[in-house]
Amino acid sequence: MLTVTNLSIRTKQTKETLVRSVSFSVKNGEALGLIGESGSGKSMTSKCIMRLLNPRLFDLRGSVQWNGKEMLAMKLNELDGYRGKQVSMIPQNPMTAFAPMLKLGKQMELGFSLKGHRERTQFRGRLAAALAGVNLSDAEKIINSYPHELSGGTLQRVMIALTILQRPELIIADEITTAVDAASEYLILNELEKLRRAGVSMIVVTHDFGVAARLCDRVAVMKDGEIVEEGKMREVFSDPQHEYTRQLVQASVLFQEGLC
Numbered sequence: 001m002l003t004v005t006n007l008s009i010r011t012k013q014t015k016e017t018l019v020r021s022v023s024f025s026v027k028n029g030e031a032l033g034l035i036g037e038s039g040s041g042k043s044m045t046s047k048c049i050m051r052l053l054n055p056r057l058f059d060l061r062g063s064v065q066w067n068g069k070e071m072l073a074m075k076l077n078e079l080d081g082y083r084g085k086q087v088s089m090i091p092q093n094p095m096t097a098f099a100p101m102l103k104l105g106k107q108m109e110l111g112f113s114l115k116g117h118r119e120r121t122q123f124r125g126r127l128a129a130a131l132a133g134v135n136l137s138d139a140e141k142i143i144n145s146y147p148h149e150l151s152g153g154t155l156q157r158v159m160i161a162l163t164i165l166q167r168p169e170l171i172i173a174d175e176i177t178t179a180v181d182a183a184s185e186y187l188i189l190n191e192l193e194k195l196r197r198a199g200v201s202m203i204v205v206t207h208d209f210g211v212a213a214r215l216c217d218r219v220a221v222m223k224d225g226e227i228v229e230e231g232k233m234r235e236v237f238s239d240p241q242h243e244y245t246r247q248l249v250q251a252s253v254l255f256q257e258g259l260c
C-alpha cells in the first residue's frame, strides 16, 4: 500500500512551490486517478513517488510510504529493489526511459537480467505477445531499433508492454494514451483493465475523466499543485463538489458527446 502524506515539492533555485501538502493513499489492488489540467503537479508528484527528482534541484517535504517503508529516506542502492520491481512508472515522455545509444533489445536483456540463448528466446516470445496486446505486431523490428528510430507513441506502447511483463505491484501510468491513436488507446486500456483484474494497483495520471472512469475506483483532482477534491470515482463524476472538478467533468462529457 502507498501512502503519500503532506507531500510538498519546491524548486531550490526559484523557491517556487510546485506541489503543496498533497495527501492520498492507494490500497492493494486499488486504482486512483490523479486528474488535473496541464501543470497542476501530477507528473511531479508521480516522479517524487518514484524518487526521480534530483535532490540538488528540489526540496521535498512530507512522506511517501510504500508498505510501511519511507521512500523519501531510502538509500539509492535500496531503490533498485523498489523501482521497476515493486513500483513502475510509465512516463509521459517515454524517450527519457530508454538509453539513447543502445538498441531496445539489448536494453531489455539488461533490464530483465537475461542470460543465455534459452532465456532470451523465451523472453522474446513473451515480449511479442505483450507487444501485440498494445497493437505492435513487429517485435523483431522493435528489438533491433534504437529509441530515436521509433515514434513517441510506439515507445510509449513498448514501455507499457515491458511494464506488463514486469508485473509490479503498483503501476503509475502518466498520460499513457495521449500520444497514441484511438485503436491503440482502446487496446492499452484493455490491457490495463486486465492488470487491474489481476490485482495490480494503479495511479492513473490523466486530464481525461473518461480514461480515469474506465480504470479507477477513486479519483483525486489536482489544481495548482494541490488536491482540491477526492472521492469515489462514480460519486465525484456524478456529483462534483469543487467548481474546477465540475468544469473537468463537463469538458469530459461534452468531449464524449462530440460537442467540443
Ligand SMILES: Nc1ncnc2c1ncn2[C@@H]1O[C@H](COP(=O)(O)OP(=O)(O)OP(=O)(O)O)[C@@H](O)[C@H]1O
Residues within 6 Å of the ligand: 011, 018, 036, 037, 038, 039, 040, 041, 042, 043, 044, 045, 092, 175
Ligand atoms: N524540472 C522542472 N523544474 C522546475 N519546474 C518544473 C519542472 N518540471 C515541471 N515543473 C513545473 O511544475 C509544475 C507542475 O508540473 P507537472 O509536470 O507536474 O504538471 P502536470 O500536472 O503533470 O501537467 P502535464 O500533464 O502538462 O505534465 C508546472 O508549473 C511545471 O512548469
